[in-house]
Amino acid sequence: DIVMTQSPDSLAVSLGERATINCKTSQSILYSSNNKNYLAWYQQKPGQPPKLLIHWASTRESGVPDRFSGSGSGTDFALTISSVQAEDVAVYYCQEYYSTPLYTFGQGTKLEIK
Amino acid sequence: EVQLVESGGGLVQPGGSLRLSCVASGFTFSSYWMSWVRQAPGKGLEWVANIKQDGSEKHYVDSVKGRFTISRDNAKNSLFLQINSLRVEDTAVYYCARDEMWLIHGGQGTLVTVSS
Numbered sequence: 097d098i099v100m101t102q103s104p105d106s107l108a109v110s111l112g113e114r115a116t117i118n119c120k121t122s123q124s125i126l127y128s129s130n131n132k133n134y135l136a137w138y139q140q141k142p143g144q145p146p147k148l149l150i151h152w153a154s155t156r157e158s159g160v161p162d163r164f165s166g167s168g169s170g171t172d173f174a175l176t177i178s179s180v181q182a183e184d185v186a187v188y189y190c191q192e193y194y195s196t197p198l199y200t201f202g203q204g205t206k207l208e209i210k
Numbered sequence: 211e212v213q214l215v216e217s218g219g220g221l222v223q224p225g226g227s228l229r230l231s232c233v234a235s236g237f238t239f240s241s242y243w244m245s246w247v248r249q250a251p252g253k254g255l256e257w258v259a260n261i262k263q264d265g266s267e268k269h270y271v272d273s274v275k276g277r278f279t280i281s282r283d284n285a286k287n288s289l290f291l292q293i294n295s296l297r298v299e300d301t302a303v304y305y306c307a308r309d310e311m312w313l314i315h316g317g318q319g320t321l322v323t324v325s326s
Contacts, residue, residue: 134311136311136312136313138313140255144318145305145316145319146255146305146313146315148312148313148314148315151311151312189254189255191257191312191313193311196311197260197269197309197311198257198269198271199257199311201256201257203254204254204255
Protein backbone atom coordinates (compact mmCIF):
# COMPACT_ATOMS: atom_id res chain seq x y z
CA ASP A 97 0.00 0.00 0.00
CA ILE A 98 1.16 3.52 -0.74
CA VAL A 99 1.69 5.66 2.34
CA MET A 100 1.10 9.39 2.00
CA THR A 101 2.90 11.77 4.36
CA GLN A 102 2.11 15.47 4.36
CA SER A 103 4.22 18.14 5.98
CA PRO A 104 3.84 20.20 7.97
CA ASP A 105 0.75 19.13 9.90
CA SER A 106 -0.12 22.80 10.27
CA LEU A 107 1.27 26.14 9.22
CA ALA A 108 0.49 29.77 9.87
CA VAL A 109 1.18 32.30 7.14
CA SER A 110 0.69 36.04 6.95
CA LEU A 111 -1.79 37.43 4.44
CA GLY A 112 -0.11 37.86 1.05
CA GLU A 113 2.73 35.50 1.89
CA ARG A 114 3.52 32.21 0.18
CA ALA A 115 2.45 28.89 1.65
CA THR A 116 3.87 25.52 0.63
CA ILE A 117 2.43 22.18 1.65
CA ASN A 118 4.39 19.03 0.93
CA CYS A 119 3.22 15.51 0.18
CA LYS A 120 5.57 12.54 0.04
CA THR A 121 4.56 9.10 -1.22
CA SER A 122 6.16 5.82 -0.13
CA GLN A 123 6.66 4.80 -3.75
CA SER A 124 6.71 6.58 -7.07
CA ILE A 125 3.29 7.51 -8.42
CA LEU A 126 4.66 8.48 -11.82
CA TYR A 127 3.18 6.12 -14.39
CA SER A 128 5.85 5.57 -17.01
CA SER A 129 3.49 4.76 -19.88
CA ASN A 130 1.89 8.22 -19.87
CA ASN A 131 4.44 10.21 -17.82
CA LYS A 132 1.71 11.38 -15.47
CA ASN A 133 1.85 11.69 -11.69
CA TYR A 134 -1.28 10.20 -10.13
CA LEU A 135 -1.85 12.83 -7.46
CA ALA A 136 -4.67 15.21 -6.54
CA TRP A 137 -4.99 18.06 -4.04
CA TYR A 138 -8.12 19.06 -2.13
CA GLN A 139 -9.17 21.98 0.04
CA GLN A 140 -11.63 21.46 2.88
CA LYS A 141 -13.09 24.39 4.77
CA PRO A 142 -14.84 23.86 8.11
CA GLY A 143 -18.26 22.29 7.74
CA GLN A 144 -17.85 21.76 4.01
CA PRO A 145 -17.03 18.78 1.80
CA PRO A 146 -13.60 18.59 0.19
CA LYS A 147 -13.10 20.60 -2.98
CA LEU A 148 -10.84 19.33 -5.73
CA LEU A 149 -8.12 21.84 -6.56
CA ILE A 150 -5.59 19.97 -8.71
CA HIS A 151 -5.23 16.62 -10.43
CA TRP A 152 -2.36 15.02 -12.36
CA ALA A 153 -0.20 16.76 -9.73
CA SER A 154 -0.30 20.14 -11.49
CA THR A 155 -3.53 20.52 -13.50
CA ARG A 156 -5.68 23.12 -11.83
CA GLU A 157 -9.44 22.63 -11.85
CA SER A 158 -11.63 25.14 -13.63
CA GLY A 159 -12.46 28.05 -11.36
CA VAL A 160 -9.59 27.49 -8.95
CA PRO A 161 -7.62 30.72 -8.50
CA ASP A 162 -4.24 30.72 -10.18
CA ARG A 163 -2.50 31.46 -6.89
CA PHE A 164 -2.85 27.70 -6.29
CA SER A 165 -0.28 25.56 -8.06
CA GLY A 166 0.90 21.98 -7.83
CA SER A 167 4.36 20.67 -8.54
CA GLY A 168 6.61 17.66 -8.11
CA SER A 169 7.11 14.23 -9.58
CA GLY A 170 7.79 10.67 -8.52
CA THR A 171 7.48 10.69 -4.73
CA ASP A 172 7.72 14.36 -3.74
CA PHE A 173 4.99 16.89 -4.39
CA ALA A 174 3.98 20.35 -3.26
CA LEU A 175 0.91 22.57 -3.24
CA THR A 176 1.84 26.24 -3.27
CA ILE A 177 -0.40 29.19 -2.58
CA SER A 178 1.52 32.15 -3.97
CA SER A 179 -0.24 34.86 -1.97
CA VAL A 180 -2.41 33.57 0.84
CA GLN A 181 -5.85 35.13 1.24
CA ALA A 182 -8.16 34.94 4.25
CA GLU A 183 -10.49 32.60 2.36
CA ASP A 184 -7.69 30.07 1.94
CA VAL A 185 -7.91 29.03 5.61
CA ALA A 186 -8.67 25.33 5.35
CA VAL A 187 -7.26 21.85 5.64
CA TYR A 188 -5.49 20.62 2.52
CA TYR A 189 -5.19 16.97 1.52
CA CYS A 190 -3.22 15.13 -1.13
CA GLN A 191 -4.56 11.89 -2.60
CA GLU A 192 -2.87 9.27 -4.75
CA TYR A 193 -4.75 7.37 -7.42
CA TYR A 194 -1.81 5.37 -8.75
CA SER A 195 -3.34 2.40 -6.92
CA THR A 196 -6.60 2.94 -8.81
CA PRO A 197 -9.27 1.85 -8.21
CA LEU A 198 -8.05 2.05 -4.61
CA TYR A 199 -7.08 5.44 -3.20
CA THR A 200 -5.17 6.88 -0.24
CA PHE A 201 -5.23 10.36 1.26
CA GLY A 202 -2.55 12.18 3.17
CA GLN A 203 -3.31 13.07 6.78
CA GLY A 204 -4.02 16.71 5.98
CA THR A 205 -2.33 20.06 6.58
CA LYS A 206 -4.12 22.87 8.39
CA LEU A 207 -3.48 26.34 7.03
CA GLU A 208 -4.08 29.31 9.31
CA ILE A 209 -3.45 33.03 9.07
CA LYS A 210 -0.69 34.42 11.28
CA GLU B 211 -22.64 21.42 -11.53
CA VAL B 212 -22.24 18.17 -9.64
CA GLN B 213 -24.87 17.85 -6.94
CA LEU B 214 -24.91 14.94 -4.54
CA VAL B 215 -27.34 14.57 -1.66
CA GLU B 216 -26.43 12.00 0.95
CA SER B 217 -28.88 10.63 3.49
CA GLY B 218 -29.51 7.69 5.77
CA GLY B 219 -27.11 8.41 8.59
CA GLY B 220 -28.02 8.32 12.24
CA LEU B 221 -27.24 6.95 15.68
CA VAL B 222 -26.84 3.19 15.81
CA GLN B 223 -25.54 0.74 18.39
CA PRO B 224 -22.37 -1.30 17.80
CA GLY B 225 -23.21 -4.30 15.66
CA GLY B 226 -26.09 -2.50 14.00
CA SER B 227 -26.73 -1.65 10.37
CA LEU B 228 -27.57 1.33 8.20
CA ARG B 229 -28.15 1.96 4.53
CA LEU B 230 -26.76 5.20 3.19
CA SER B 231 -28.08 6.77 0.00
CA CYS B 232 -26.77 9.37 -2.39
CA VAL B 233 -28.87 10.98 -5.12
CA ALA B 234 -26.92 12.56 -7.95
CA SER B 235 -27.80 15.33 -10.38
CA GLY B 236 -26.05 17.71 -12.73
CA PHE B 237 -24.20 15.00 -14.65
CA THR B 238 -24.81 11.68 -16.39
CA PHE B 239 -24.65 9.39 -13.36
CA SER B 240 -24.44 6.15 -15.35
CA SER B 241 -21.23 7.31 -17.06
CA TYR B 242 -19.09 7.52 -13.95
CA TRP B 243 -17.53 5.40 -11.28
CA MET B 244 -18.77 6.51 -7.87
CA SER B 245 -17.08 6.42 -4.47
CA TRP B 246 -17.82 6.77 -0.79
CA VAL B 247 -15.37 8.70 1.37
CA ARG B 248 -15.63 9.11 5.14
CA GLN B 249 -14.28 11.49 7.74
CA ALA B 250 -14.25 10.70 11.43
CA PRO B 251 -14.89 13.67 13.73
CA GLY B 252 -11.86 15.96 13.70
CA LYS B 253 -9.91 13.53 11.51
CA GLY B 254 -8.81 13.25 7.91
CA LEU B 255 -10.38 11.79 4.80
CA GLU B 256 -10.56 8.05 4.15
CA TRP B 257 -11.65 6.49 0.87
CA VAL B 258 -14.09 3.66 1.67
CA ALA B 259 -15.41 2.04 -1.52
CA ASN B 260 -16.15 2.52 -5.19
CA ILE B 261 -18.22 0.99 -7.94
CA LYS B 262 -17.94 0.89 -11.70
CA GLN B 263 -20.51 2.46 -13.99
CA ASP B 264 -22.50 -0.77 -14.51
CA GLY B 265 -21.92 -2.13 -11.02
CA SER B 266 -19.73 -4.97 -12.28
CA GLU B 267 -16.69 -3.94 -10.23
CA LYS B 268 -16.63 -2.97 -6.57
CA HIS B 269 -13.64 -2.21 -4.36
CA TYR B 270 -13.27 -1.56 -0.64
CA VAL B 271 -10.70 -0.37 1.86
CA ASP B 272 -9.50 -3.32 3.93
CA SER B 273 -11.09 -2.09 7.16
CA VAL B 274 -14.65 -2.42 5.79
CA LYS B 275 -14.38 -5.53 3.61
CA GLY B 276 -17.08 -8.04 4.45
CA ARG B 277 -19.13 -5.45 6.38
CA PHE B 278 -19.90 -2.75 3.80
CA THR B 279 -21.56 -3.22 0.42
CA ILE B 280 -21.68 -0.56 -2.26
CA SER B 281 -24.36 -0.61 -4.94
CA ARG B 282 -26.07 1.71 -7.41
CA ASP B 283 -29.30 2.20 -9.32
CA ASN B 284 -28.57 4.08 -12.53
CA ALA B 285 -32.26 4.45 -13.36
CA LYS B 286 -32.68 6.45 -10.15
CA ASN B 287 -29.30 8.23 -10.25
CA SER B 288 -28.62 6.71 -6.86
CA LEU B 289 -25.66 5.28 -4.98
CA PHE B 290 -25.96 3.21 -1.84
CA LEU B 291 -23.74 1.94 0.97
CA GLN B 292 -25.05 -0.88 3.15
CA ILE B 293 -23.06 -0.86 6.36
CA ASN B 294 -23.36 -3.85 8.69
CA SER B 295 -21.64 -4.95 11.90
CA LEU B 296 -20.99 -1.32 12.73
CA ARG B 297 -18.11 -0.48 15.04
CA VAL B 298 -17.43 2.63 17.11
CA GLU B 299 -14.57 3.43 14.73
CA ASP B 300 -17.03 3.66 11.80
CA THR B 301 -18.38 6.89 13.30
CA ALA B 302 -17.90 9.50 10.59
CA VAL B 303 -19.46 11.78 8.03
CA TYR B 304 -19.91 9.74 4.87
CA TYR B 305 -19.62 11.55 1.54
CA CYS B 306 -20.38 10.24 -1.90
CA ALA B 307 -18.25 11.47 -4.76
CA ARG B 308 -18.02 11.23 -8.52
CA ASP B 309 -14.96 9.13 -9.12
CA GLU B 310 -12.66 10.13 -11.93
CA MET B 311 -9.70 8.77 -9.94
CA TRP B 312 -9.76 12.21 -8.43
CA LEU B 313 -12.93 12.72 -6.47
CA ILE B 314 -15.61 15.32 -7.06
CA HIS B 315 -17.67 15.89 -3.92
CA GLY B 316 -20.97 17.71 -4.14
CA GLY B 317 -22.84 17.20 -0.89
CA GLN B 318 -22.64 17.84 2.81
CA GLY B 319 -22.41 14.17 3.71
CA THR B 320 -24.40 12.13 6.20
CA LEU B 321 -23.29 11.51 9.77
CA VAL B 322 -23.12 7.99 11.12
CA THR B 323 -22.66 7.73 14.87
CA VAL B 324 -21.97 4.33 16.40
CA SER B 325 -22.45 4.35 20.14
CA SER B 326 -24.10 2.36 22.87
